[in-house]
Amino acid sequence: MKLSKFGRKFxxxxxxxxxxxxxxxxxxxxxxDLCMLGGxxxxxxxxxxxxxxxxMERLIDNKLFDRMVGIYDGPHGEQRFREVLATYLNTKFGxxxxxxxxxxxxxxxxxxxxxxxxxxxxxxxxxxxxIMFPLSPEYVGYADAGLSEDMFTSFRPKIEHLDNxxxxxxxxxxxxxxxxxxxxxxxxxPTNPTGNVVGNRELARLDELARKHNxxxxxDNAYGQPFPNVIxxxxxxxxxxxxxxxxxxxxxxxxxxxxxxxxxxxxxxRTISALSGIITLAPNSVGxxxxxxxxxxxxxxxxTNNIIRPFYRTQLDAAIEVFNEVFADLPILMHKPExxxxxxxxxxxxxxxxKELYARLKAKQVFVIPGEDFFIDIDSNWQHxxxxxxxxxxxxxxxxxxxxxxxxxxxxxxx
Numbered sequence: 001m002k003l004s005k006f007g008r009k010f011x012x013x014x015x016x017x018x019x020x021x022x023x024x025x026x027x028x029x030x031x032x033d034l035c036m037l038g039g040x041x042x043x044x045x046x047x048x049x050x051x052x053x054x055x056m057e058r059l060i061d062n063k064l065f066d067r068m069v070g071i072y073d074g075p076h077g078e079q080r081f082r083e084v085l086a087t088y089l090n091t092k093f094g095x096x097x098x099x100x101x102x103x104x105x106x107x108x109x110x111x112x113x114x115x116x117x118x119x120x121x122x123x124x125x126x127x128x129x130x131i132m133f134p135l136s137p138e139y140v141g142y143a144d145a146g147l148s149e150d151m152f153t154s155f156r157p158k159i160e161h162l163d164n165x166x167x168x169x170x171x172x173x174x175x176x177x178x179x180x181x182x183x184x185x186x187x188x189x190p191t192n193p194t195g196n197v198v199g200n201r202e203l204a205r206l207d208e209l210a211r212k213h214n215x216x217x218x219x220d221n222a223y224g225q226p227f228p229n230v231i232x233x234x235x236x237x238x239x240x241x242x243x244x245x246x247x248x249x250x251x252x253x254x255x256x257x258x259x260x261x262x263x264x265x266x267x268x269x270r271t272i273s274a275l276s277g278i279i280t281l282a283p284n285s286v287g288x289x290x291x292x293x294x295x296x297x298x299x300x301x302x303x304t305n306n307i308i309r310p311f312y313r314t315q316l317d318a319a320i321e322v323f324n325e326v327f328a329d330l331p332i333l334m335h336k337p338e339x340x341x342x343x344x345x346x347x348x349x350x351x352x353x354x355k356e357l358y359a360r361l362k363a364k365q366v367f368v369i370p371g372e373d374f375f376i377d378i379d380s381n382w383q384h385x386x387x388x389x390x391x392x393x394x395x396x397x398x399x400x401x402x403x404x405x406x407x408x409x410x411x412x413x414x415x
Contacts, residue, residue: 077104190339259287
């Protein structure tokens, strides 16, 4: 089959595609020794699942189910949900937005595909614009979301060494440069893959830079406030007309509902709506229908603060304890876990690449994510790019320990 440039680009091997293929194959195998420490799937939190099931029953009882599955919403997304969400955010954070500032998409990946390609790439005047990541590593799903080649540029972080075998990435403002070919500045906060939270002062400096250069600041808030609120450090959530805040219902425990949320000025939300109308007709209705009443009645606060966040906090504490036990004798550092549900391990002076380590662990039914593909547009000669692993700590502690034991044994043999 002869493919277009588009076809070739989006069917070639990619980090995000390999991640999803391996995730699906591993779960389908039902292998008794499977340790699924890779992928970004949220954990099954029984109390949350029970609330979602109850809400679905309420929709059926109230004759709203037929509308949810049987009617196209407008390309902006379900109107009532957008009104309720805007009111909730205004009340909680003191913002001044309306439903016109909210657009829904079929998941965050969909949101970023729209945003990146609407803002960057080949411009009408013949220039070429890029999306800038001020801090790398960043979310692997960004890397292949551009219609044009070489659409992203990144900067290496400063590495701050901390106590207890931990370290932290920080934005290197001494090296950061917003050149004329930058269309937008983008970062995830908390960061996937590292669990890093860019500090309030760092974020304020990035906002100042973005406004100075008249480019949007895009913040991927999939793990942050107000939902799912899987964040363990002080992090202010601000919005202004130059900010594009991207949220999701996936990390609440609804990845199958494919609901991305873009909060931005009206020019951007109209753009998202126009793209949705052409490419998908309308966003998925299920997530909006499930969450409208829960947000309006304040039940979302109970869900996030009393169920979701404590669950992951307990998982994280157990994961840190296991890490400290299993890797005590190895030169392995952990990025300070400040949010999301990942541990980012730095295998210092690793004799092989983490892609090779990934293959060895996969053969032993332990699935992790090698770090190379998260260093978007960073020179691979920097050895650090080949020494990191992402671990999803949402699995039961006994599975996490079993997986860590296998990883540690493999590392001991290598070192």
